[in-house]
Amino acid sequence: MHVPKIVKIKRIIEESPTVKTFIFDWEVKNEIPGQFMMVWNLHDEKPMSISMIDPLKNEIGISIKNIGEFTGQVHELTPGDKLGLRGPYGRGFHIAGSKVLAVGGGIGMAPIVAFSEEASRIGVDVHVVSAASTMNELLFDDRIQRSRSKLLTCTDDGSHGLCGFGTDLAEKAMSEDDYDMIVSCGPEIMMKKLFEMVEKFKIPAQFSLERYMKCGMGLCGQCCVDDLGWRVCVEGPVFWTDELKMITEFGKYKRDSSGVKHSIS
């Protein structure tokens, strides 16, 4: 049933000045990195990627960047406070290949860290490119290192790791190493650049898209993308490059809650 289940916040981890991870007790069935939850704070409901899946302790986590009204409200909550969760929704990352490059930018690291943990657990050699604007916005370093994935970091201001964008670091990695597959989540301009790169390197890749979501369950059409009309909430949010080639609006524009288009820049 597509109905929010009320859960209590179990722990909150301050990941950075703007990002918090909220952990819940949750009976893990087949939650997959790249899938998302619809999160209801009793006022509004928004999509959030699953950033942590612990099938042993039966916990999941979501990591939220404070950028507006809703995310601001959620950031004010404390352990014991209630949220409504429904999901998991959408199609997550397909884990394939034995050496994988995972590229996350900003809060896009949320599904990427979950992916790197899950993939490492089953023996995949994961290299993670973690990109942020500045050092103390770099997310999940410790979890990535603990998962035995290789961590490559970069910051826009050079305060940590390579000075530059995630795409620069990813390009470096791709020229130095042979990857079977790439997965990525982050700002769409970053992913657009990465998309062109993987085309050049001829590496299969999956990208996680964000579009405005209302129902999350494939009904309202708010998240449909041109030209095929696919629903990001059901057919996505993760797409292979083959599919992305038919999503002509990728990297160009997205629609807001009334359906008006806004260009991506």
Next chain:
Amino acid sequence: MHVPKIVKIKRIIEESPTVKTFIFDWEVKNEIPGQFMMVWNLHDEKPMSISMIDPLKNEIGISIKNIGEFTGQVHELTPGDKLGLRGPYGRGFHIAGSKVLAVGGGIGMAPIVAFSEEASRIGVDVHVVSAASTMNELLFDDRIQRSRSKLLTCTDDGSHGLCGFGTDLAEKAMSEDDYDMIVSCGPEIMMKKLFEMVEKFKIPAQFSLERYMKCGMGLCGQCCVDDLGWRVCVEGPVFWTDELKMITEFGKYKRDSSGVKHSIS
């Protein structure tokens, strides 16, 4: 779903001047002798016991005595005509014991023949008392004999078998033989007498009751019996003597379609 399934009449067997058996293709799952179907002839819908269950050929049959408008209409149908069936409904006969006496009176033989076939098949030694008003109203002789049950017949007018009532013949059988259990279906006055008899002989017994039915699915309350309020369509139509002792109206009265009581005589 409690929805009539339209089936075509496959064969019709004329059992007697007033009784016909209608056979249908039907995926037999766990239909049990003593259970009934709601039979819709596209005008009215009435309860009818399952009189034949063939799990190999996937067929079931119902046997209908022509006594009024509905039964008259169904008697006019020919093979290929459609009826709507829903069911099976109710609790059938529990097969128990190694030597069982099955007592049927008139059209009450319908579930009894199904019982004797089923019980014989699993190795129970079944003796059947088949009672009718007159010889050519005796039902299902051939099937009972084929099932290797022992057939005892009687008619009110003595035209075949013992001259007398089913209860007389049953009493004779009970005094001559040791039965582990009795099952019965027929006119309620017959069953009432048999009920008193088995009390005397201290033999466990099950009786199949008829009450006016509308929904057949336990909702409308039309078939509820005093004093416990049980629904004949769900808790019945088959009851053990223990249960019958609490059905105080048994043998006394029944209600019609408006709920008005009529005494049984």
Next chain:
Amino acid sequence: MTILEIKLCGIKMRNPTMLAAGILGSTASSLNWAARSGAGAVVTKSFGLSPNKGYANPTTVEVTGGVINAIGLSNPGVDNFKDELLKLNKSVPAIASLYGANPEEFSEIATRVEGLVDALELNVSCPHAIGGCGSAIGQDPLLTAEIVGSVKKSVKIPVFVKLTPNVTDIVEIALHARDAGADALTMINSLGPGMRIDIETGKPILKNKFGGLSGPAIKPVAIRCVYDVFDSVDIPIIGVGGIRDHEDVLEFLYAGASCVQIGTSIMYEGMDIFGKILNGLERFMDEKGYGSVDELVGIAHK
């Protein structure tokens, strides 16, 4: 006294559940059975002045999330039904559901049974009644008021009025019933009406062609009706429509119902449904620290 006990229009009930009208309520025996099974009160099948066979079969057919029925208010008439009322074991309050064609008929029946029951429920909302007896009344605010007024003048016991959701504005009808003196409102009677057509033959399955929709499928509408009326009418509401478990009961209480009735789900769960729901409700209240059902009523409006 347990935490489930409530008082409805002065009537003490051991818990906030009732058997809904017309489900297994045609005999004292089945009403007593519901009481033995845990119901906090029982409502009879609706009865009228004279015996009524109702419609021919099929009178019920299942649909997604419930059933549609056109029983047609079959009942043995008030005089025969009085015999049943006399046999009620009185372990819980009994409510007589009445129907009629006009104010006089309603009052006549009400007077005849007043001494035998704890309250009356006026069924002005059956969506498949014969001869203008049912929702034809409940869809007309003035006629509803007239009938309620007439019955209120005739009897002293509390009078509940059962409303149909099949109107453009249920609040308007509720206000008229209240103004005419209704002591409580029961909401909702079956919805629609609806129809189911057989695919093979093209025939509407019910003999009456259409019938009222009941069961879990109608719960969202019932909840909304209760919620809306709670906001504008100050008499108790008895919630009914699609209840299958204790969470459904909570939803009705939160919306503003003081207590609830259970009907169609007995088809799925049997009479045990009352026991199961009461256990669930008591456990929930205990866990959350609620001391009485009243504390739950109307929470969704806060």
Next chain:
Amino acid sequence: MTILEIKLCGIKMRNPTMLAAGILGSTASSLNWAARSGAGAVVTKSFGLSPNKGYANPTTVEVTGGVINAIGLSNPGVDNFKDELLKLNKSVPAIASLYGANPEEFSEIATRVEGLVDALELNVSCPHAIGGCGSAIGQDPLLTAEIVGSVKKSVKIPVFVKLTPNVTDIVEIALHARDAGADALTMINSLGPGMRIDIETGKPILKNKFGGLSGPAIKPVAIRCVYDVFDSVDIPIIGVGGIRDHEDVLEFLYAGASCVQIGTSIMYEGMDIFGKILNGLERFMDEKGYGSVDELVGIAHK
């Protein structure tokens, strides 16, 4: 020409199914996707004069047998929507669903899009529209007639009117729409409205508190509405409400619908639902020896 082909108000459709308004109909891309998936025609999301964000989330929640939704008619406004209409691949007829607050608004929008679509569907029946745009109109026979009349005067393409079941008498509304010039009637918009309350917090889940009920749960009511209106109104009926398989489609045709729309069940079955239904329908007609869909229409009345 296949046996599934029909003609509706002069518009040729390759089969009698349409995508219902508001389900995945906000972009040309998704409308084209429905067409590629088999839909015989597509209806857009309802749009109005100016961009509308609709209600905040939660805008949808599942219930037994369907969902309740209060999307609130979010749309980018007619001017932006014209860009979408221009991108329709035109492989199947396209129907623009419009809403407005008064006759002038309806006519204005209708005129602006007339050249881009094959027909209009007037949404006077949304149960959760802002500012009197939705069922507030469709519950008023005179206002409905006024709007239909006004649009009919403004455009030459066929005008369908989509009715709400949330009225005391849908036949009355249907007759008024017909008399005002409606070319066809679409029935039904979502029902109720309904509400779902969260058990843990006591809060209505939808931001707008209540929303329209859709999905299999409402099918019996939709079938009855189509059946009733077919008896009294002589223009084509487009049936909608709860269709999930080809048997449901047959039920609507038998009741009197000339064709059908499919909405909520896409949530259960995905876009493949059109292909599955068309296969089922064609197989059924073939087995029974039907030569055209028209032969199925209204069978339940015989």
